[in-house]
Amino acid sequence: MAPMTDLVSPGSKPHGSRITVEVPVVRVGSGSSDYEGLNRFVDSxxxxQGLHMTLLHVGILDELGRDIVAWTKGFSPPEKVLPEISSWLTELPVMQGFLGKSDKLIPLGGGRLMGLEVDVPQEVHDYQSLLVQGLHVLLDDLGLDNIDDFILSSPALGYKSPRWLPHIAVGKARTRHEPAMEIAPVALEFGDSRIRNREALPSPG
Structure with a gap:
């Protein structure tokens, strides 16, 4: 894994954008027709070009800052912790691109979306686990207690379960109660890991 070395310059954009660590989808199947064939199962x-798989959802930093202030009862203010979070993110190692596959569509977001459930190599699971462990250590260094509870309860972080399920959101579900469905196996190619909305991060501390 190569290190991320470029840091955000001072005076960057206001940090109201949603921040994630993700991998872009480079290819679905053998061509565009393989992806367009999913139209049979989903709407819109x-x-x-915008398909990706999220490895770690960090959320809108201003909202995360408010969650941290509430959790620490004001002990850890946003102006102190958000640059530290930015520094941690920009120093994460980059995971190189990899291959995966999918043979199932699953409901996401409370049934509002449908996505491909993805089989990925073990090293991707290991990298994602390292991201969560790193976030845990970072929050501990920032003075938070009961960190597992914080991660699962913070609205900004948005975790519903401690278990990560690799998936790619592909479109709207046709109904709110759309079931999971088997599809013909499709090969997937992913690019190197990246930070979504990296330019919106505050200057690292």
């Missing part, structure tokens, strides 16, 4: 199929 997303553009293939």
């Amino acid at each position: 199929l997303r553009k293939p």
